[in-house]
Amino acid sequence: QNKTSKGIKTLRTAYYSKAENKNQNYRSKKLISENIEAKIYPNPFMEEFKLDYNITKNSNVRIEIYDNSGRLVTTIHKPNQLAGYYTETITSNEIGKQQGMYHIRIISANEVLSKTVIRGE
Numbered sequence: 310q311n312k313t314s315k316g317i318k319t320l321r322t323a324y325y326s327k328a329e330n331k332n333q334n335y336r337s338k339k340l341i342s343e344n345i346e347a348k349i350y351p352n353p354f355m356e357e358f359k360l361d362y363n364i365t366k367n368s369n370v371r372i373e374i375y376d377n378s379g380r381l382v383t384t385i386h387k388p389n390q391l392a393g394y395y396t397e398t399i400t401s402n403e404i405g406k407q408q409g410m411y412h413i414r415i416i417s418a419n420e421v422l423s424k425t426v427i428r429g430e
């Protein structure tokens with residue numbers, strides 16, 4: 310439940326433990342990342358959130374955002390990023406107005422790091 314100026318609102322979310330991804334490239338990627346670190350804030354968010362990430366190897370970076378049903382809502386491509394610290398601001402214009410959980414995947418140097426963020430009201 311969320312307490313707002315208009316009273317208490319209940320946020321309903323469903324969690325699906327397995328979302329089918331037809332992209333076969335994930336099978337060759339490491340599931341535990343040694344070269345990517347990330348932080349999302351604020352969490353929960355209302356209109357936008359920031360994704361701070363650090364990569365330790367020069368590589369192409371792809372950020373994929375999925376809604377709670379497993380549907381890909383946006384992809385951000387960052388080709389040829391040098392090792393270092395980066396910040397992305399993700400707005401509701403990019404992911405839509407739907408409330409609930411979003412799953413973020415950061416893919417770099419054949420590794421994947423997953424994070425979850427919640428959109429409230």
